[in-house]
Amino acid sequence: MSEGSNRNQSLIIAVIAIGFIFTVRLFYLQIIDKSYVEFANANSKKILTIHPNRGLVYDRNNKLIAFNDNFYDLMISYPFNLKNFDTLGFCEILRITKPNFIKRLKKADKTVYKGSAVFYKNLEQNKYAALQERMYEYERFYIDIKTDRKYKTTSGAHILGYIGEISQKQLEAQDEENYYSKGDFIGLTGIEKYYEKELRGLKGEEVILVDSRGRQKGNYSKGKYDKQPIAGLKVSTTLDLTLQEYAEKLMQNKMGSVVAIEPSTGEILTLVSSPGYNPDDLSIRNKRKNYGKLLLDPTKPLFNRAVTAAYPPGSVFKLLNGLIGLQEEVIYPETTFPCYRGFSIGRLHVNCHPHPPNLDLRGSVANSCNAYYCNTFREILENPKYKSTREAYIKWKDYMLQFGLAAKLGSDINFESKGNIPSPEFYDKMHNGKWGFSRLISLSIGQGEILITPLQMANVISAIANRGYYYTPHCIRKVDDKPAIPQKFREKHKIKIDRQHFEAVVEGMAMTLINGTAARTGIEGIEICGKTGTVQNPHGKNHAVFMCFAPKDNPKIAIACIVENAGYGATWAAPVANLLIEKYINKDTVSSKPEMEKRLFEAYILPKPKPLDATRIKFLKDSTTKATKDSIEKKKKENKNNTTGNMPLNRDMVLNEREEDY
Numbered sequence: 001m002s003e004g005s006n007r008n009q010s011l012i013i014a015v016i017a018i019g020f021i022f023t024v025r026l027f028y029l030q031i032i033d034k035s036y037v038e039f040a041n042a043n044s045k046k047i048l049t050i051h052p053n054r055g056l057v058y059d060r061n062n063k064l065i066a067f068n069d070n071f072y073d074l075m076i077s078y079p080f081n082l083k084n085f086d087t088l089g090f091c092e093i094l095r096i097t098k099p100n101f102i103k104r105l106k107k108a109d110k111t112v113y114k115g116s117a118v119f120y121k122n123l124e125q126n127k128y129a130a131l132q133e134r135m136y137e138y139e140r141f142y143i144d145i146k147t148d149r150k151y152k153t154t155s156g157a158h159i160l161g162y163i164g165e166i167s168q169k170q171l172e173a174q175d176e177e178n179y180y181s182k183g184d185f186i187g188l189t190g191i192e193k194y195y196e197k198e199l200r201g202l203k204g205e206e207v208i209l210v211d212s213r214g215r216q217k218g219n220y221s222k223g224k225y226d227k228q229p230i231a232g233l234k235v236s237t238t239l240d241l242t243l244q245e246y247a248e249k250l251m252q253n254k255m256g257s258v259v260a261i262e263p264s265t266g267e268i269l270t271l272v273s274s275p276g277y278n279p280d281d282l283s284i285r286n287k288r289k290n291y292g293k294l295l296l297d298p299t300k301p302l303f304n305r306a307v308t309a310a311y312p313p314g315s316v317f318k319l320l321n322g323l324i325g326l327q328e329e330v331i332y333p334e335t336t337f338p339c340y341r342g343f344s345i346g347r348l349h350v351n352c353h354p355h356p357p358n359l360d361l362r363g364s365v366a367n368s369c370n371a372y373y374c375n376t377f378r379e380i381l382e383n384p385k386y387k388s389t390r391e392a393y394i395k396w397k398d399y400m401l402q403f404g405l406a407a408k409l410g411s412d413i414n415f416e417s418k419g420n421i422p423s424p425e426f427y428d429k430m431h432n433g434k435w436g437f438s439r440l441i442s443l444s445i446g447q448g449e450i451l452i453t454p455l456q457m458a459n460v461i462s463a464i465a466n467r468g469y470y471y472t473p474h475c476i477r478k479v480d481d482k483p484a485i486p487q488k489f490r491e492k493h494k495i496k497i498d499r500q501h502f503e504a505v506v507e508g509m510a511m512t513l514i515n516g517t518a519a520r521t522g523i524e525g526i527e528i529c530g531k532t533g534t535v536q537n538p539h540g541k542n543h544a545v546f547m548c549f550a551p552k553d554n555p556k557i558a559i560a561c562i563v564e565n566a567g568y569g570a571t572w573a574a575p576v577a578n579l580l581i582e583k584y585i586n587k588d589t590v591s592s593k594p595e596m597e598k599r600l601f602e603a604y605i606l607p608k609p610k611p612l613d614a615t616r617i618k619f620l621k622d623s624t625t626k627a628t629k630d631s632i633e634k635k636k637k638e639n640k641n642n643t644t645g646n647m648p649l650n651r652d653m654v655l656n657e658r659e660e661d662y
Contacts, residue, residue, distance in 0.1 A: 045220050046077070046115065046208045049181070051146050052201030055232030057160065057191065059241040060267070060477055066160060069150040071285060072128045072143050073183075074120040077210075078112045080105060082140060090138060093130045094120060113182040118144075122285055146185065148284040149192075155245045157279040158304045159237075159271045159413060159475055161190015164287065179203075185284065191475055194412040195235055198479050204229030236478035238267035246583050247272045250576045250597075253604040255299065255564040256543070257306040259458035259473075260580060263549060263558045266462070266471025266489060269584065271413070271455075273306045275299040299606065308415045310451035311562060314533035315569070316547045317446025318373045319464060319505055321380070322361060324399045326501035330379035333361045333504040339371035345438050350374055350445070365508025366516030368532060370445050377444035381437045389436045390424050397421055402495045404459050404470065405452060410488060411473045413455070420451040447536055457547055457560035464509075465529075465549035465558045467502040469494045510552055513578075518546070521574040523582045524592060527552040530577070532569035540607060541565040546573035550581045557584050566605050575600055 057066035074094075091101050108117035119141065123131070128143070135141065149163060166186045174180055179200075186200070187193035205227040207220040219226070247258045251274035260270040275297075281290040294302050303309070325331040336359060342352040355367035364372035386392040400406060406421035426449070427435045442448030452460075455473060463470040474489040509529035513522040517532040530548030537543050544566040549558035559577040566572040575596050582588060591597045 046210045048142070048206045048208055049144075050204035050206055050227075050229045051144075051184075052203060052229035053147050053231040054149070054163070054201065055199040055480075056234050057199075058234065058236045059239045059244075060237065060269075061240065061242075062236070063241045064152050065156065065237070065239070065241060066149055066151055066279075068147045070145050071148050072123040072145055073118050074123055074131070075116045075142050075144045076105075076108050076119040077140050077142070078115050078117065080109065080140065085140075086137060089134075093134070094127055096120075111182075118183060146284075149279075150283070151279045153241060153245060154278045154280070155241070155248045155276075156239060156271075157190075157277050157282070158273045158306065159190055159239065159268070160279050161192040161194075161414070162188055162279065162282040162287070163192050163284065164188045165284075189414050191235065191237060191412070193414060195476065195479075198235055199232040201232035202230040233480040234478075235476065236481070237475050238262070238265075238269065238477045239271075239475065240269045240584065243580060243584050244270045244272070247576075247580055248274065248276065250579060250600045251563075252601070253606060254566070254572075255305070255606060256562045256566070256573075257309070257454040258559065258561045258576060258580070259306050259454050260557055260559045260584070261458050261462045261473055263462040263465040263470070263555045266473050267477065268411075268413075268473050268475050269557060270580070271306050271475075273304045275301045277301040304413075304415055305454065305562075307411070307413050307453055307455045308417050310417050310419045310453050311543060311545075312448065312450055312535050313446040313452045313457060314535035314543070314545050315368045315370075315445060316457065316460075316531045316533040316545055316560075317450065317452075318368065318444075319365065319509070319531055319547075320400065320403065320460070321373050321377050321444060322365065322505055322508075323464075323497050323501055324396060325376040325380055326361075326504065327399070327497045328380055328383055328395075330383055331361065331376055336360050337364075337369075337372050337375040339369050343371040343374035343441075345374075345441070348438060348441065350441060361504055362508035362511055365505060365531065366511035366514075368517050374441060374444040377441070378437045381440070393424055393427075393440070397423070399495075399497070402493075403463055404493065405456055409455065409459060409472055411455065412475050412489075416455065417451075417453050419453050419456055420449060422449045446533065454560050454562055457545075457562075458558060461547040461549055461560055462558040463493075463495060464502060464505065465555040467499045467506070468497055506552065509548070513548075518570045518574040518578075521570060521578050521596070523578050526550050526581060526585055528578060528581055530574065532574055534568050535562075537565065542567055544569045544571060544573040546570070546577050548574075548577050548581070550585060557581055563605065565607055572600075572603075572605070 053068045056064060056068075059065055087098060087101060091098055096104075104119050108119050111117045123143075131138075131141075131143070135143070151160075163185045166180050166182070166184050170186065171180060171182065180186060187196040192199065205225075207223075207225045209220045243260065247260070247270045251258060251272050254274055256274055258270060258272040258274075259268065261268055277290075277294055280286060281294065322331075326333070339352055339355070339357065339359070341354070343350045350370050352370040353368075355369060356363065359367060359369050359372060361372075363369075380396055381389050381392045383392050386395065397406075400421045405419055408416045408418055410416075427439065431439055440448070443450060459470055459473055462473075469492050471492060472489050474485070476485055476489070478484065506529050509531055510527060512518050512530050512532065513528045518530055522528055528548055528550040529552050530546060533545035533547070535543040535545055542565075544563040545561070546569045547558075547560045549555045557580075559580060561573040561577040563572040563576065575593075579591060579593065579597055579600070582591060582593075
């Protein structure tokens with residue numbers, strides 16, 4: 001073979017080899033390696049998120065409470081290529097200046113997420129309409145439709161809660177599902193937070209064709225790959241909206257709270273924290289202008305007194321000491337104790353108001369005799385079957401824990417407080433290890449170191465109504481018309497006190513409304529069992545307290561009511577609770593006690609103003625956005641005679657809201 005032939009053969013082999021290599025490479029790139037396809041698709045398609053409607057919220061009678069209302073964010077696609085852009089015409093539609101346009105563009109450049117950024121939040125309806133007609137001129141921009149909450153009521157804000165934009169911390173903490181993206185809305189408090197997964201729904205997607213400059217050119221593949229959003233589930237709450245609105249009206253211009261529970265289920269019928277606020281005030285579109293005002297309001301409408309505020313329970317606590325005394329067999333229903341206008345031990349004297357002498361247990365409940373329960377508590381702590389007062393106290397505290405005290409009940413409401421039943425170690429430290437009944441005498445009548453929230457009070461009275469058990473209070477009844485109550489709300493919590501002992505106490509509570517401390521507040525035709533209380537308040541006038549349930553047999557409703565700085569429980573708290581019982585049981589539109597109702601509607605029981613102290617002002621300034629800081633300074637200058645009110649600000653709650661909302 002000649003040298004020329006060899007060269008030709010080598011050249012042919014080389015060409016074939018090179019062709020083979022190119023063929024293999026093309027096969028790999030086109031068939032096996034998907035990266036270039038994905039890159040091409042990424043540069044020709046854009047996926048727009050379609051936000052679902054949140055689930056609707058109803059009351060127990062299927063009345064609509066919360067529904068949805070769309071609003072619009074103007075988005076800009078990255079990169080921000082705005083050559084030959086009609087900036088002036090665009091600014092005229094939005095009614096912004098060119099400097100403001102540039103400022104928004106710079107901010108958008110810093111907040112790009114998944115190829116887009118918000119340019120203008122919450123477009124007004126007229127601007128949205130004007131833009132829609134000319135969106136084809138502004139191809140880098142598009143409208144993102146989002147859902148806000150609207151309400152059929154002005155009541156129930158603390159229990160309903162509100163939604164807001166998800167924070168960076170929440171984004172980082174979400175589970176493997178990674179449902180949320182920057183700018184999404186999420187439930188921040190109340191039912192909106194606790195049942196977020198049920199209410200939020202599932203996002204949809206719209207796949208859009210874009211050109212090399214990122215301009216939208218219509219749906220990709222005629223919408224074949226689009227996914228429709230799925231709306232959130234319908235949530236039916238345990239609330240009775242009519243009762244909730246009536247309770248808030250009775251509590252207007254008063255500080256305090258009301259909690260009503262159905263004893264047989266633990267369902268919360270009403271939960272009022274007064275003063276409160278309109279739930280619409282903290283909707284997405286209204287929050288920025290209202291949150292600072294609410295935070296600065298001296299009556300603390302953001303503070304949920306019903307679950308967060310903890311008070312000494314006062315005389316209503318006597319019911320528990322009576323039940324424990326009966327179970328421990330240190331007293332019996334027929335047991336009597338003398339009362340000489342109070343109880344004395346050494347130099348210590350506990351006063352008592354005038355009432356018939358030598359009362360038995362039932363009479364002591366009806367007339368709220370302090371001496372009776374000082375003696376009962378003494379018998380409990382000095383019970384000879386225990387080796388020491390300390391051992392007897394530990395047993396006494398164990399009964400309290402069974403009633404759900406000194407611990408969070410585990411309801412589906414935010415910011416629940418534990419309250420306080422002191423430990424033996426607390427008294428060891430306080431009294432250098434030497435203490436007995438005389439050191440703890442204030443616990444006999446619900447004063448001293450004991451603290452109970454109104455929710456816990458309502459739970460206690462529910463347990464008494466049930467004669468020895470309770471269900472964890474909760475607000476959920478159905479999800480999507482199907483009973484889907486979490487297991488923990490269906491578990492019966494039993495108290496180790498015999499049923500017959502509850503019967504004796506209940507009989508005394510029934511007498512309270514007949515010839516006892518609340519005799520003039522009862523409702524004809526309804527057998528109400530109640531207990532009045534007047535709680536000593538070192539900061540001002542005493543707090544009025546009342547716990548009750550009705551009817552006596554087969555109870556339908558149990559209520560705890562506290563009105564701060566109001567004086568006697570029978571004067572203010574008992575009328576509120578009893579009118580609510582009448583409204584719920586009789587379903588009457590007109591009260592049988594119009595004069596009592598009118599007095600409550602018109603009463604104004606709020607503390608006198610106090611100046612804002614420097615520490616509180618600094619804390620509030622540190623806990624808000626710049627807009628709210630400006631509002632604080634303005635408020636400080638305008639009104640130097642503002643007040644901090646009677647209850648302490650819940651720092652954890654305020655910090656949490658600041659962190660999540662802003």
